[in-house]
Amino acid sequence: MPESAALLAALASHLDGRLVDSFRLDQSGAVVATVVAQDLRAAARFIHEGLDARFVISAGTDCRPAGQGFRVDHIFSQDRRKTWIVLRAFTSAEDPKVPSITPDVRAADWAEREFRDLLGIEPEGHPDPRRLVLADDWPAGLHPLRRDVPYDIHPEPAAGQAQPLAPPPGDAVTVPIGPFFPVLEEPVFLKVFAEGEEVVGLDYRGFFNHRGIEKLGDSKLTYNEVPFLAERICGICGFVHSTAYAQALENAVGAEVPLRARYIRSIVLELERIHSHLLWLGIAGHILGFDTVLMQTWRMREPVMWLMERITGNRKSYGMNLVGGVRRDLPSAEHPEIVRVLDRIEQEWVKVIEAVLEDTTLLMRLRKVGVLSTLDARELGSVGPTARGSNRPIDTRIDHPYAAYDRIPVHGVWKDSCDAAGRTLVRLEETLESIRQVKQLLAEMPDGPIMLAFEEALPPGCEGISAVEAPRGEVIHYVMTGENARPYRWRVRAPTYANLQALATSLRGMTIADVPITLGSMDPCFSCTERMQVVDVRSGAVRVYSPAELREMARSGRGRGGAR
Amino acid sequence: MPWTFFRAKVREARICLSAGRVTLPYPYAPAPPAPGFRGLPAVDASRCIGCGGCVSVCTPGLVAVADDGPRAKFTWSLARCTYCGRCAEVCPEEAVTLSADFETATGDIRDLTMVVDVFMGSCNRCGRCYRTQTPLDPPHPRLQHEARVEAICERYRPAGAAAPTGAEVVS
Numbered sequence A: 001m002p003e004s005a006a007l008l009a010a011l012a013s014h015l016d017g018r019l020v021d022s023f024r025l026d027q028s029g030a031v032v033a034t035v036v037a038q039d040l041r042a043a044a045r046f047i048h049e050g051l052d053a054r055f056v057i058s059a060g061t062d063c064r065p066a067g068q069g070f071r072v073d074h075i076f077s078q079d080r081r082k083t084w085i086v087l088r089a090f091t092s093a094e095d096p097k098v099p100s101i102t103p104d105v106r107a108a109d110w111a112e113r114e115f116r117d118l119l120g121i122e123p124e125g126h127p128d129p130r131r132l133v134l135a136d137d138w139p140a141g142l143h144p145l146r147r148d149v150p151y152d153i154h155p156e157p158a159a160g161q162a163q164p165l166a167p168p169p170g171d172a173v174t175v176p177i178g179p180f181f182p183v184l185e186e187p188v189f190l191k192v193f194a195e196g197e198e199v200v201g202l203d204y205r206g207f208f209n210h211r212g213i214e215k216l217g218d219s220k221l222t223y224n225e226v227p228f229l230a231e232r233i234c235g236i237c238g239f240v241h242s243t244a245y246a247q248a249l250e251n252a253v254g255a256e257v258p259l260r261a262r263y264i265r266s267i268v269l270e271l272e273r274i275h276s277h278l279l280w281l282g283i284a285g286h287i288l289g290f291d292t293v294l295m296q297t298w299r300m301r302e303p304v305m306w307l308m309e310r311i312t313g314n315r316k317s318y319g320m321n322l323v324g325g326v327r328r329d330l331p332s333a334e335h336p337e338i339v340r341v342l343d344r345i346e347q348e349w350v351k352v353i354e355a356v357l358e359d360t361t362l363l364m365r366l367r368k369v370g371v372l373s374t375l376d377a378r379e380l381g382s383v384g385p386t387a388r389g390s391n392r393p394i395d396t397r398i399d400h401p402y403a404a405y406d407r408i409p410v411h412g413v414w415k416d417s418c419d420a421a422g423r424t425l426v427r428l429e430e431t432l433e434s435i436r437q438v439k440q441l442l443a444e445m446p447d448g449p450i451m452l453a454f455e456e457a458l459p460p461g462c463e464g465i466s467a468v469e470a471p472r473g474e475v476i477h478y479v480m481t482g483e484n485a486r487p488y489r490w491r492v493r494a495p496t497y498a499n500l501q502a503l504a505t506s507l508r509g510m511t512i513a514d515v516p517i518t519l520g521s522m523d524p525c526f527s528c529t530e531r532m533q534v535v536d537v538r539s540g541a542v543r544v545y546s547p548a549e550l551r552e553m554a555r556s557g558r559g560r561g562g563a564r
Numbered sequence B: 001m002p003w004t005f006f007r008a009k010v011r012e013a014r015i016c017l018s019a020g021r022v023t024l025p026y027p028y029a030p031a032p033p034a035p036g037f038r039g040l041p042a043v044d045a046s047r048c049i050g051c052g053g054c055v056s057v058c059t060p061g062l063v064a065v066a067d068d069g070p071r072a073k074f075t076w077s078l079a080r081c082t083y084c085g086r087c088a089e090v091c092p093e094e095a096v097t098l099s100a101d102f103e104t105a106t107g108d109i110r111d112l113t114m115v116v117d118v119f120m121g122s123c124n125r126c127g128r129c130y131r132t133q134t135p136l137d138p139p140h141p142r143l144q145h146e147a148r149v150e151a152i153c154e155r156y157r158p159a160g161a162a163a164p165t166g167a168e169v170v171s
């Protein structure tokens, strides 16, 4: 990477030569630049603007056992150059604090609040002093990701720490949604501020379901147990997580995974994308009150689930990945069945696209809804179909190729309408592209072993980064090896973490009836407790609407004028 | 506009009508899973030698082992099973198989709890019971069957020598 030398030189000259250290992680395609903590903000601004890199995630690490205090890594992606930039700084063990980069890099908002919660590293100058991840009754000063906090600690609940949610601006009425909101994967609590029917602001509280998975990974599980936990991070696209974890560790220790295993990973990843996008369209139809779409797309999806059961052993949570390869081969006897199922979906999917493109009622509910400009999508770090629907040409399969994506052409799909319709069309067309990719991968799959013999005694302190393009966007895993055959640090960022931060922006100016589909157009999970409570802050009157009533309101255009 | 809208509805109706009937008669008729499906683990107690391989690979840690005099009791709390099949993969005696059973819903957790009671090898010199080798320590225990008569515990074994297997299954 001669470019990485130029990149580091540019960064060093911007900081007047104050670069503490720098090295490359070759197999991950990353450069790590260590700066003194005081330079963090200037360096982040330069990387974000000067080098046109997209903010991805931050990771805090407790390095006190090595006598290095705490470490903060801000990970950026230079998509067109296929490079990760890790901006690193160390801070003292006694009083860990770093300057916040959020004032310049908006996308870092949650990531910085997260390391404040979990490691107690204070991002100085961060605009939001509230907790993000920790529960309200978690004792102050106890930071669970620190090495000296056991993974199975059950502290006494602390009282009186409820996190204040923002007050409504001006005359706006508060519409609380949640804490179990139907369209999202996790329980969330949204406080939507509305003036009349129009949304003017949003506040968010989530992470009610935080499971401490990273902590388990670095204190309880071994290298080859983590893939099975990683797979359970998501109930729809779990394979992306086990793949990203395995690849990050393989990158860390320089393991060359057999080519056949890489093809199998790509095939399973694309099959997962196909069933996820089919599922998503059904849910989008359901949110809009068009349940025929739900019934038909889920009918089309079911054969993919049966296929997965056949080739992996389970409909979901395939258990296929280990570090070094995959556990099950995909024998050529199975290929005709896979192609047969895909052919049938393709035939029907083309008809679905034709119908959707002409269905003016459906399109009216999607066009100019949940508008997210290209600039906002970049600034807020949006990924996947959410970003591509806003004309951001980013796709991890192209930008940071992994598995077998360097062997086949990947045709990225992006749309310039910057709304829910754009995100819908991206997913519709991507499904066809995935079908094409699976067929090509099957046809070209080489023979050979599927697993690299993997020695658990890995050297400690090796770092690896890997990203996978999940159906919802880029998933990124960072792994640093440790003692006792388990990671020292394992950092996971799911795509919804990035996309949800764009919600406030894309909801502004929408009507309340468009809130569900705006959310739905970013992330497709659903639970059946769909209820919305409208509180008039002035009178305190409460009224609960059922889903049927809400849909009725949406259809008839009633409900204008806010709380009633 | 109304014309394309009408055409879209005709297209949608065609998709629905061409689907035919897709609902399966399950549960009134059995719906066997695909070949290769990994269902509820089944342990053949007569084969288990108590090596503990399953205990050490199971990610949710659902196989608990308790020493009970000359016996080792392996309690499988299968309600926590993730159906990964690692136990079957590592078992040196092929005592574990992942069955085709997927109908695991129950109101009684005991339906998903299984106890395998294994008589562990006793030392030929002192008569005491001792833990046999795990498949994770080379050499592979299956190669060690001939060594049964040499079953002696750590105290009498030359330093570094592998423990032979000598388990006998009583239930």
Ligand code: SF4
Binding pocket: B041, B057, B058, B059, B060, B061, B062, B080, B081, B082, B083, B084, B085, B086, B087, B088
């Ligand atoms: S299938 Fe996996 S989770 Fe279940 S008992 Fe075996 S190793 Fe444990």
Ligand code: SF4
Binding pocket: B043, B047, B048, B049, B050, B051, B052, B053, B054, B055, B074, B087, B090, B091, B092, B093, B094, B095, B096
């Ligand atoms: S023989 Fe098989 S079932 Fe018995 S303890 Fe060993 S791995 Fe487990």
